[in-house]
Amino acid sequence: MKQLNVGLVGLGTVGGGTYTVLARNGDEMARRTGVTVKVTHVADRNLARANELTKGAVAITDDAFALVANPDVEVVVELIGGTTIAKEVVLKAIENHKHVVTANKALIAMHGNEIFSAAQKAGVMVAYEAAVAGGIPIIKALREGLGANRIEWVAGIINGTTNFILTEMREKGLAYQDVIGEAQRLGYAEADPTFDVEGIDAAHKLVIMSAIAFGMPLKFDAVYTEGITKLEQTDLQYAESLGYTIKLLGIAKRTNQGVELRVHPTLIPAKRLVANVDGAMNAVVVQGDAVGPTLYYGAGAGAEPTASAVVADLLDVARLKDAEPLQRAAALGYQLNQVQDLPVVAIADINSAYYLRMHATDKPGVMAAVTKILADRNISIDAMLQKEHAASASGTDIVLLSHETIEKYMDAAITEIEALADVKGQVVKLRMETLG
């Protein structure tokens, strides 16, 4: 039987999982593909860890660049993470005409344009299914399964940490500050959770999906990113009472003005399937012009779920390593010479419906003043709620759901609302999506 020689760089959580899955299911995979996928070389700075895992079965080195230069290695699996050494390893592997599989979303999001261009020149594959939504085969779905469609938008829960935190906040009525510690204890959040809770990790994944969906370059710097740290329990409850659930969504949408690329807490109708994706699970909704909405759900992280995607990429490499370029799916979904730069819509210019919450004195006329400010900007109101203020006995909470408008009009209205004498403090603004 033919064999694919795999060089594994980095034996952390995902690297260990990849080694384990290949060892456990290698025979089953060979029945599927007719090829044996075998880890023949491993590189890890921790040689003891490498020895323990591989038990002398494979060649071990602590020098990633030695592995990448080894003529016996056909495909390099980069699982070290980060964007410095990982980038060098990947580019060196490509230069040495080796195929590359990586789970590194930051690397692809920030340096993918350069990497895919180098890969094309060298005639090698660079696969990265594990970089978005872990074990969910969303890259393959976007790139191949939905290839007949003009993709209109993609919206996803693509960060398990924040979805776990939001689920806990909703189910237990706790504040963000109360949940983050538990998430850290359970291993759902890192010691420094910034990357996750500020939406940066989700932005990495979103920008990768946007390139595949729309045939545009990776424009990570253009993604608008807003995390969940300022989200208040009050708003989760008001949203729920109005029939909505708040999720941190990554949204990529084609519009006449360009492409919207944004990550932020979003109210979505509670009856939507994606609104019911709880805990650390991920889900991506894709709207295609032919197929309509489809949804893909599964574990977005973890050793074996991520390894599932890494190994799926290895099976593609095993099949297509010697194929002609056009016989392989284009790395970013579109042929590189067909990638078209599309303008990214500034957040002030996006079109969205909004949730507003304000604290007002309980006097007649406040509501009239607020609604007039909105009406003056042609912002119409979809639903309204008035309730005794949550934190104090004085005054009321006014909650409004608007129809769609341009964000800058809403921002101008909010500035004016905040200037009203009877409105206390700042207006909370959240974006809404029907995903319908």
Place this chain on the structure above:
Amino acid sequence: MKQLNVGLVGLGTVGGGTYTVLARNGDEMARRTGVTVKVTHVADRNLARANELTKGAVAITDDAFALVANPDVEVVVELIGGTTIAKEVVLKAIENHKHVVTANKALIAMHGNEIFSAAQKAGVMVAYEAAVAGGIPIIKALREGLGANRIEWVAGIINGTTNFILTEMREKGLAYQDVIGEAQRLGYAEADPTFDVEGIDAAHKLVIMSAIAFGMPLKFDAVYTEGITKLEQTDLQYAESLGYTIKLLGIAKRTNQGVELRVHPTLIPAKRLVANVDGAMNAVVVQGDAVGPTLYYGAGAGAEPTASAVVADLLDVARLKDAEPLQRAAALGYQLNQVQDLPVVAIADINSAYYLRMHATDKPGVMAAVTKILADRNISIDAMLQKEHAASASGTDIVLLSHETIEKYMDAAITEIEALADVKGQVVKLRMETLG
């Protein structure tokens, strides 16, 4: 640019949708694949319809076999349906060394073993993404995206008609007989709905997924099939009050005894994502040993959703038509010489939890007698509900949820329960799955 010449056989709903999608999105697809996919030939018995759709742009015939013999056609898209002429057309196309794309689930389920064997001999591709769950790319997910996994089970809502009917029954409190007419009026059910409502269509799709998931031959005749026509509103309501939703599921599961292949109404926990898939939509849950559960959701029928899958297959053919056999994903997921016959577990021998409902006289001792009968067979009870009988003032309904047992033990217990003097009529038995 390279071109793939497509011969389209059958211009009904899906054929028309396929033509439309290729015409509308052809340029976008060419940007992706570097190949132009073009319908060059069309065969339909209704030449007027063919003319109207294609407006002279392609060669038209009313003879499918002429199209299949045409040397200019590279891939035949079979969209006539049925298993007689369709089978001849497909086998003839293969014999003529043409690739085949089909949406015909009955054909693949019943004659797939023969068709794939012929295709392998001829060195051509036979693709059938549209045969299961319409526009959802579940075949590609099972075959490629989850290729790293040992698949443990697959469970799906894979018939839109029955899911629409069950959703209407639940939401409006109506009986099956009251909903089927509406489903027919809205086009969700055929004039003769037998194929859908008796679970046969779902069985076709299930058997296809089971072959890919487990590397076994297509064994359509071995699928246990039970439809929704006898399902009562009472049971939907009791299920809901116990935290469950009833869905018609197709279930394929590996066990130590063999493979379970069954289609039947199933209680599933209401909080599971798949329990919230409503209306005519489809969803498939796949449990892989590495990735855990993943779910795929979308439209399971309709012109353009189905066309989305047909055209995705054409894109695969465009890429891989001249590739080596091992460079293509194996048609049924496993290399043909690696397909292993697995025994299918008889329905009496499956392992399941059960929902039982019985009508009993309101006397002390009935419950004790019932529970003793179950206990004697080591069947333990998970939940119980006693309520005034729905239809009459006399007696009570007793509803029981059991833990897992072998079906024949449960059947024996039911026979004994029905023999009790204080139990009236038959016991209703439904299977339950946690899908956890």
